[in-house]
Amino acid sequence: VVFAPTPLPPDVSPLRYDHPSGAFSVMIPRQWSAAVQHTTALAAAACTPPDGDDPAVRFAVLNLGQRVDSAALGDFISQYQAAARADGYTESGRQAMGDGSWRLSGLQHRPGGLAQPVNTFIQANGSFIGIIEVRLPDDAARLKELQLLVNTFDMQPGAPLEPASAAVLAYASGHRFDFVNVAVWKTPAALVISGEVANYGGDWAASVPLRAILRTSDGAPLLETAGTTLGYGIPPGGFAPFSLRFAQGQPSLAVTYDLLLGGDGWQPEPAGTLYGPDTLAWTDESSLNAAGQLVITGAVTNTGSAPVRQVRAVVTVFDAAQQVIAAGQGDVTPLLSAGESTSFQITLPEMGGSAAKYFLNLQGLP
Numbered sequence: 001v002v003f004a005p006t007p008l009p010p011d012v013s014p015l016r017y018d019h020p021s022g023a024f025s026v027m028i029p030r031q032w033s034a035a036v037q038h039t040t041a042l043a044a045a046a047c048t049p050p051d052g053d054d055p056a057v058r059f060a061v062l063n064l065g066q067r068v069d070s071a072a073l074g075d076f077i078s079q080y081q082a083a084a085r086a087d088g089y090t091e092s093g094r095q096a097m098g099d100g101s102w103r104l105s106g107l108q109h110r111p112g113g114l115a116q117p118v119n120t121f122i123q124a125n126g127s128f129i130g131i132i133e134v135r136l137p138d139d140a141a142r143l144k145e146l147q148l149l150v151n152t153f154d155m156q157p158g159a160p161l162e163p164a165s166a167a168v169l170a171y172a173s174g175h176r177f178d179f180v181n182v183a184v185w186k187t188p189a190a191l192v193i194s195g196e197v198a199n200y201g202g203d204w205a206a207s208v209p210l211r212a213i214l215r216t217s218d219g220a221p222l223l224e225t226a227g228t229t230l231g232y233g234i235p236p237g238g239f240a241p242f243s244l245r246f247a248q249g250q251p252s253l254a255v256t257y258d259l260l261l262g263g264d265g266w267q268p269e270p271a272g273t274l275y276g277p278d279t280l281a282w283t284d285e286s287s288l289n290a291a292g293q294l295v296i297t298g299a300v301t302n303t304g305s306a307p308v309r310q311v312r313a314v315v316t317v318f319d320a321a322q323q324v325i326a327a328g329q330g331d332v333t334p335l336l337s338a339g340e341s342t343s344f345q346i347t348l349p350e351m352g353g354s355a356a357k358y359f360l361n362l363q364g365l366p
Contacts, residue, residue, distance in 0.1 A: 013030060014027040014028060014029055014030060014148060014152075015027065015028055015029075015030050017034055017045070019036065019038070019043050019045055019059075019061075020036065020038050020043075021038055021043040021061075021159050021160070021161060022156055022158075022159040022160075023043035023061040023128070023155065023156055023159035023161055024043060024059060024061050024130060024153060024154060024155045024156060024159075025152075025153075025154050025156070026045075026059060026149055026152050026153045026154065027148055027149070027152035028047050028148075028149055029049070029145050029148070031049075031050040032047050032048060032049055032050065032145075033047070033048050033050070034046070034047050034048075035047075035048070035055065037200075039168075040161070040162045041062060041063070041161060041162045041163075041164035041168050042060065042061075042062055042161070042164065042168050042169070043060070043061045043062070043159065043161060044058065044059060044060040044061070045058070045059050046058045046059075047059075047149060049142065049145070054135075055135075056134070056135050056137070056142070056146060057132065057133065057134045057135070057146055057149050057150070058131075058132070058133045059130070059131070059132055059153060060130070060131045060133075060169055061128055061129065061130050061131075061155055061159075061161070062128070062129055062161060062164050062166075062168055062169065063127050063128055063129075063157075063159075063161040063162065063163050063164065064076070064127050064128075064129060064163060064164070064165075065127055065163025065164075066127055066163075067126055067127055068124035068126070068127060068128075068129060070100070072124075073100075073102070073122070073124045073129075076122070076124075076129060076166055077094075077102055077104070077122055079165075079166040080122070080131070080166045080169060081104070089106055089107070089108050089109070089118070090106055090107045090109065091104060091105070091106040092105050092106050092107065093105040093106075097121075099123070100123065100124070101121055101122060101123035101124075102121070102122050102123075103119060103120070103121055104119070104120040104121075104122065105117075105118075105119055106118050106120070108135070116135050116136075117135070117136040118133060118134065118135055118136065119133075119134045119136060120132065120133045120134070121134075121150060123155070125155045125157050126157035127157065127163075128155050128157040128159075128161070129166075130153065130155045131169065132149075132150055132153055134146050134149075134150060176199070176200060176205075176268060177197050177198065177199060177200070177205070177208060177234075177261055177268070178197070178198050178200065179195055179196070179197060179198075179259050179261075180195065180196050180197075180198050180239070181195050181196050181318065181322055181323050181324045182194070182195035182196075182259065182323070182324070183195060183319070183323035183324055183325055183352055183353075184257070184352075185325060185352025185353065186249070186250065186352075187350050189247070189249065190245050190246060190247050190248075190249060191214075191245070191246040191248075191249050191250040192243060192244070192245050192246075192350075192352060193212050193243075193244045193246075193257065193259065194241070194242065194243040194244070194324045194325065194326065194327050194352065195241070195242060195259075195323075195324045196239040196240065196241050196242070196316065196324055197210070197229050197234065197239065197240050197242060197261070198234075198238075198239050199234040199235065199236060199237065199238055199239070199240075200237070203236055203270060204233045204234065204235055204236060204270060204271035204272075204274060205233055205234045205268050205269070205270065205271055206232070206233050206268070206269040206270065206271045206272075207228045207229045207230075207231065207232065207233060207234075207240070208228060208229045208234070208240070208261055208262065208268070209226065209227075209228050209261070209262055209263065209266065210226065210227050210228060210229065210242055210244060210259065210260065210261060211224060211225070211226045211244075211258075211259075211260040211263070212224070212225050212226075212244045212246075212257055212258070212259055212260075213257060213258045213260070214246065214250070214251065214254040214256075214257050215254065215255070215256050215257060215258065216253045216254065216255060217253075217255045217256075222251050222253060222254050223246055223248060223251060223254070225244050225245060225246055226244070227242060227243070227244050228242070229241065229242045230242060230243075230314045230327055230328070230329045231312060231314040231329060231361065231363050232271060232274055232312065232363045232364075232365065233271030233272075233274050233363070234271070235276065239316075240314070241314065241315075241316040241324055241327035242327060243326070243327040243328070273365075273366045274363055274364070274365065275304070275308045275363065275364040275365070275366070276361070276362070276363050276364075277361075277362075278304075279302065279303060279304040279308060279364070280300055280301070280302060280303070280308065280311070280336075280362045280363075280364060281300070281301045281303050282298050282299060282300040282301070282360070282362055283298050283299055284296055284297065284298030284360050285297060285298065286358060289347070293347050293348060293349055293350070294317060294326065294347070294348045294351060294355060294358070295345065295346070295347050295348075296313075296315055296345070296346045296347075296348075296358065296360060297343070297344070297345045297346075298343070298344055298345075298360070299341055299342065299343045299344070300313075300332060300336070300341065300342060300344060300362055301339075301340070301341040302336040302337065302338055302339060302340050302341075303339075304338055305338050306338060306366065307335055307336065307337045307338060308335075308336045308364035308365070308366070309334060309335050309336075309364060309365045309366065310331065310334060310364060310365045311331070311332040311333050311336050311342075311362060311363070311364040312329055312330070312331055312332060312362065312363050312364070313329060313330050313331075313332050313344055313346055313360060313361070313362050314327075314328075314329045314360070314361045314362075314363070315327065315328050315329070315346055315348060315358055315359070315360055316358060316359045316361075317348065317351060317355050317357075317358045318355070318356055318357050318358065318359070319352075319353040319354060319355065319356050320354070320356040323353075325351050325352040325353040325354075325355065326348045326350065326351040326352065326355070327348075328346060328348045328349075329346075330344070330345075330346040332344040332362065336364065
């Protein structure tokens with residue numbers, strides 16, 4: 001008789017995860033991955049299940065620099081919702097929990113018209129604030145895993161985090177890049193998807209390749225278009241606009257769309273040396289011409305000691321809901337010597353609504 005060994009079942013017990021800053025720990029399922037952000041003022045991590053690409057839960061801890069009582073916690077929650085939620089999030093409820101924390105319920109509206117239910121838990125310990133954001137699944141087993149992560153989250157107020165405000169939480173993300181302020185609109189001849197790409201990394205990134213795919217109600221692809229973010233690069237913690245056009249217009253069967261960064265095997269590229277607001281100083285003003293087009297005029301000066309080449313102006317136009325309703329760029333001058341100034345004008349041929357404000361950025365190459 002030969003006794004064959006029986007393989008042991010895989011270990012599915014949770015693991016303790018300690019953030020490198022020491023600001024918090026949490027028990028995570030063994031097969032999950034954690035993407036870490038660690039700066040002098042922010043400790044964050046995003047946890048993703050093995051069968052997914054997007055984080056299912058995100059943690060963030062910051063130090064407000066002074067003890068947080070119940071009144072200060074309420075003020076912080078309002079600031080957080082206003083400052084860090086300019087990304088299509090809609091709050092639907094707010095509930096005080098028995099341990100002094102708060103649970104915020106809401107919907108995260110994603111590109112393509114989809115809405116993801118999200119619960120956000122916010123708690124205080126000394127001068128530290130902890131935030132847990134959970135994307136609620138339909139699967140009961142996955143929900144049980146998420147409950148483990150939420151219930152084992154433990155802050156350590158003695159960790160060395162510099163005092164900061166709620167604004168730094170806008171940069172807590174599970175991805176290096178993300179889409180924000182996306183709008184879909186039509187012209188008489190085309191369908192346009194416009195928005196911004198946020199760079200949550202710590203370095204400049206070169207322009208990012210993008211794709212948009214129109215799909216039917218059952219997910220079948222209909223049309224695809226491609227482009228890149230405008231400008232030469234995206235600063236750390238900054239944004240770059242994009243505008244993708246379907247010249248054929250919207251097919252009658254198209255009911256949703258996908259927005260994609262990069263492609264197979266794509267890796268972010270560093271932007272190298274770029275000149276921006278630290279070297280280029282400018283003034284600008286806007287007006288509407290007789291055709292109703294938005295015209296941006298201004299003057300730019302090279303305040304540095306070296307020449308700046310291929311100066312480019314990038315314009316992002318927002319409506320009252322903070323959606324990007326137009327984006328464009330134009331080359332200002334091939335060479336701007338140290339101390340030299342020149343004027344510029346950019347005309348945006350079309351907009352997807354009424355402009356409430358615009359943002360102008362100028363960049364140049366060495």
